[in-house]
Amino acid sequence: MKLTLRAGPRVSVDNDRCELYGICQYEAPDIFQLGRDGRLRFRRQLTETDVEPVIAAARCCPMQAVRVKGLADE
Numbered sequence: 424m425k426l427t428l429r430a431g432p433r434v435s436v437d438n439d440r441c442e443l444y445g446i447c448q449y450e451a452p453d454i455f456q457l458g459r460d461g462r463l464r465f466r467r468q469l470t471e472t473d474v475e476p477v478i479a480a481a482r483c484c485p486m487q488a489v490r491v492k493g494l495a496d497e
């Protein structure tokens with residue numbers, strides 16, 4: 424029997440591009456948090472309800488640093 428593992432949708436941030444503007448946090452505060460230490464933290468694994476705000480965050484990121492993978496229509 425062949426097993427197929429399906430990872431759910433997930434997000435990544437390219438640290439080489441990210442300039443810590445924090446727009447992603449504004450669009451998806453449950454996922455992205457810009458800390459007082461100047462570091463961006465985020466939850467990689469997304470639930471169904473996370474996808475829409477995270478896509479909005481990816482669209483709004485001025486550095487195009489946010490990537491969303493594992494969507495059904497990929």
Ligand code: SF4
Pocket residue numbers: 436440441442443444445446447448463483484485486487488489
């Ligand atoms: S919006 Fe883009 S550049 Fe700004 S903190 Fe988020 S990932 Fe970084």
